[in-house]
Amino acid sequence: MPDASHLPGAVRCVFVYGTLRKGGSNDITRLRPAPRFVGMARLAGTLYHLGAYPGLLLGGAVDVAGEVYAIEPALEQRLDGIEEIHGRPDDEYFKRERTLQVAGRLVDCLVYEINPDRVASAARIEGGDWMLELSRSVRK
Numbered sequence: 001m002p003d004a005s006h007l008p009g010a011v012r013c014v015f016v017y018g019t020l021r022k023g024g025s026n027d028i029t030r031l032r033p034a035p036r037f038v039g040m041a042r043l044a045g046t047l048y049h050l051g052a053y054p055g056l057l058l059g060g061a062v063d064v065a066g067e068v069y070a071i072e073p074a075l076e077q078r079l080d081g082i083e084e085i086h087g088r089p090d091d092e093y094f095k096r097e098r099t100l101q102v103a104g105r106l107v108d109c110l111v112y113e114i115n116p117d118r119v120a121s122a123a124r125i126e127g128g129d130w131m132l133e134l135s136r137s138v139r140k
Contacts, residue, residue: 011073013038015100015109017047017066018054018130025052026082028069035069039103042066047130048114048122054130055114055122058096062128068102068109076110083112092118 014035019026028035046060056064071079083093093112100109125133 011071012076013068013070013102013107013109014076014079015041015043015066015068015098015111017043017056017064019052020079020082021067021131023131028067028079031075031078033072033075035071035075038068038070038107040065041068041100041102041107041109042128043098043100043111045128047125047128048119049125049133050114050118050122054125054133055093055119056111057116057119058098058111058113062126065129065131068100068107071110079112085112090117091115 016028018024020028022029029037042063042065043056043058044060044062045064046057046062047064048055048057080095085091085093085095092115094115096111096113098109098111099106127133
């Protein structure tokens with residue numbers, strides 16, 4: 001579990017890198033119970049473009065940009081629904097735990113990792129930043 005002792009009522013933290021980022025189509029800050037912003041973070045991985053949203057495979061040479069939020073259990077359940085977590089091997093995403101550097105301290109975070117089967121033919125997002133990728137495609 002994350003070190004969220006400095007965040008009263010928080011049970012765990014989540015690293016969001018795609019549509020759940022602030023300003024994204026599933027902006028986590030619009031969900032309830034309200035999350036608490038902890039800070040920006042980067043995570044080694046490979047980010048894939050899946051149309052309206054990205055998928056992250058952990059590991060890899062790119063630093064994927066994201067935001068870390070402290071969340072309550074009810075919001076985690078809501079996120080599981082958005083990411084279609086059912087506990088089956090063919091789920092689109094899997095829940096993982098990673099320790100990240102956030103605002104000068106280590107924080108354990110929940111990360112939603114894409115099922116590798118879902119990105120076999122998907123294009124990589126070389127810059128590792130979904131929001132930047134979106135802004136580039138809008139300018140084209």
